[in-house]
Amino acid sequence: MVEVESGDVFAMRDSAYSEILNEINEKREKPSAALLFGLGFGLLGLLAVAVAGPIGIIIWLLGLGAWAFGAWLDSYQRTVVLFYDLEGDTQAAYEQVIQSFDRMAASHGKWHIEAGGSVQDLTTWKRNAGASHIVKRSPTTLTYALPKAVTCNVTPPSIHVGKQVIYFLPDVAFIDDGRKVGAVSYADLTVQWQPSNFIEEGTVPRDCEIIYRTWKHPNKNGGPDRRFRDNRQLPVCRYEAMHMRSANGVNELVEFSKAGVVAPFVQALKAMPKRAKQHSSLQINASG
Structure with missing residues (x-):
């Protein structure tokens, strides 16, 4: 199993937001x-x-x-005040981010993938319903919130990713580990998605697609291994995975039960105006 985990948020710096980050982190220490x-x-x-x-x-x-x-x-x-004056293309682009985020949040199943690895021996394959990969996951939360010590006229969408929370503000993503806050611009944030087949042993989300069924303990030919008493059929669900990465340390994987909800969010983030264009239509005031 290989951990899927972001680095130290203190290393997640962006020169355009250094002053704001320093102020937030200093006020948290008071x-x-x-x-x-x-x-x-x-x-x-x-x-x-x-x-x-x-x-x-x-x-x-x-x-x-x-x-x-x-x-x-x-x-x-102990509070930093951010004020956004959204207009034009920036406002329209951010509204698309929010609308697509709401569709992801409406999924009945949402998980943060903490670690994963490929199955390389027959015993593990049999004990994991014939899966080629196994993952360690936990339910996650998508909500609207602000980092501690920040007040703003915009309450951004946020995703809990293990020990950290990613806040999608109109011009930048803040990464909060509870002690410090880092930042990554959307130009530097890579977000990819892909379908993910998952053998579900728990409760099956009612909005997922079941593509086929497999045995909990299969034989090589796909039939049931009758040496196991508790050998029932399990649904193979078509989920959707979203992988967020950046050169300054972001590395997070989130999975959703409903297919087709991640792509619009990824496209909305990619459509956010670049920083040079944002500065003509976006004002950020930090005080406290």
Whole structure:
């Protein structure tokens, strides 16, 4: 099994976004005023309750106000504000990205492929329903969200890919590992798709195409190996895989149960205007 995993997001840099990335990552490192104030007053209130009784409850309640004040401070001190003024071709292209993303998100089955490998011996082949490749996968989430410490007038589509999340903003893709944020421009992001036949032992998504059935433990001639008691037929489903790569470290594989949904998304990303053209119709303001 070979892992399908992106590199360190800190190495995912783009010169056009270095200033914004530095600001986001610096603000993430700042201590949370809401946590410090709330925790401080909360502990002080508990101590006061033990010593002074009812008066301590008042101090403890003040901790809620302190937490709210800290959250207000965090909204200024620990937040980067991005503003997009979309118009013309850029707006139309981004709408296509969103519409095609919605079709992918509507698939009943969505998985992140963590690792994969080819089957090279007969025993493994028999125990895996005659599969030529085996993969390690887990359900994934497609949603609209922003990275932590970022506020924006656009809430972009995002895909969870294991330990990281990819956010598809109007001009760039942010990659977030929970600690740091990296970026890759659409001009540098390669996205490919292809049909994927998968022998499904779990619940079969109702929107997939079953192309044929195989035995859980087959013989070389394709029939059932009767030495195995639990030898039932399994559906071979036609899924669709999307592979995202970049020279600065992105390497992620996602699979969908419904065929025909990935190609429109890939074409929409390819149709996004190039950076030089974007700057004439797109304004980005970063502050905080």
